[in-house]
Each structure stands twice: as C-alpha cells, then as structure tokens.
Amino acid sequence: MSAQATVQPINDPVCAYITERIDALNGIKSQREIAAEAGLPRPNVVSMIKKGDMKLPLERVPAFARAINADPAYLFRLVMEQYWPGGADVVSEIFGTVTSRNEAAILNKIRQVSRGTDPALTPALEKALEEAFGSP
The missing domain is CATH 1.10.260.40 (lambda repressor-like DNA-binding domains)
Incomplete structure (x- = not known):
C-alpha cells in the first residue's frame, strides 16, 4: 500500500x-x-x-x-x-490484542508479582491502575 x-x-x-x-x-x-x-x-x-x-x-x-x-x-x-x-478492531478480533513492548513489559511484571496466578481485575486493582496511569 x-x-x-x-x-x-x-x-x-x-x-x-x-x-x-x-x-x-x-x-x-x-x-x-x-x-x-x-x-x-x-x-x-x-x-x-x-x-x-x-x-x-x-x-x-x-x-x-x-x-x-x-x-x-x-x-x-x-x-x-x-x-x-x-x-484496529478487526485486526484485534482476528489476531488478538496487539501489545507494544511497553505493554508487554507491564503484563510480564503483573505475572511476576502475582506469581502467575492469573489475578482478576478487581475494583481495587482497577483503581490502582487508574491512579498509576490516570483515569480514562
């Protein structure tokens, strides 16, 4: 193209x-x-x-x-x-969420600190993320 x-x-x-x-x-x-x-x-x-x-x-x-x-x-x-x-929605639907290196690093840190337990997005965790990154 x-x-x-x-x-x-x-x-x-x-x-x-x-x-x-x-x-x-x-x-x-x-x-x-x-x-x-x-x-x-x-x-x-x-x-x-x-x-x-x-x-x-x-x-x-x-x-x-x-x-x-x-x-x-x-x-x-x-x-x-x-x-x-x-x-981007079509690409995500077909291939899944495309993550940047920075997003992947954050996800890897979550996996590390949660010891791979697959934590749910609780209201407390959501609030902590909003405080860390700013509310949408």
Whole structure:
C-alpha cells in the first residue's frame, strides 16, 4: 500500500506521536538520517508525515519505527487507524490484542508479582491502575 496525500488535523495521533519521537532525537539524529534509515526517498517526506500532508506507508512502519526509536506495534496500530478507522478492531478480533513492548513489559511484571496466578481485575486493582496511569 502506498502513501496517500491527505491533510490531517494537527492533533492527529500519528502526527503527534511521530513529532514527539523525532523531537526526542533532536541533536542525536537528523530527519535526513531518519528518512534514510526508514527507506524514504527524501528527507522532506519525514516533514510531510509529521504535518499530516502524507501518510506513513504501511510497509515503511517497521523501518520508520526503528529509525525513530519507537515500538513498531504501537506505531502500526496508530497508522492503521489513520488508513482504516475502526480497522484496529478487526485486526484485534482476528489476531488478538496487539501489545507494544511497553505493554508487554507491564503484563510480564503483573505475572511476576502475582506469581502467575492469573489475578482478576478487581475494583481495587482497577483503581490502582487508574491512579498509576490516570483515569480514562
């Protein structure tokens, strides 16, 4: 699937996340280097993706994620929603919940501290998670 020219709102989750990740690399890696690592044809393509003038091609997600030090599963989920709103639900229904590395680490910690007992999501645990991560 190739990129489509579109104008996304500035608050588009893909644009915001990519901008955040690239800003974190300021002084470490240039957009030219990011474009080269991601296999994009020109450095200005990175700017176009950040602004929402162009969608990140799905086939470039893994390389782009590596180039910006992002989790590929998380970036793919965001990009997938941009291309196909509601599509993440279909993917989840077929393949199950796709977890990022960070989510998997949290799940592994839960398994470790619960000694693999498969704890239920009790109201107390739900409250503790909301306090830890902020209420939805």
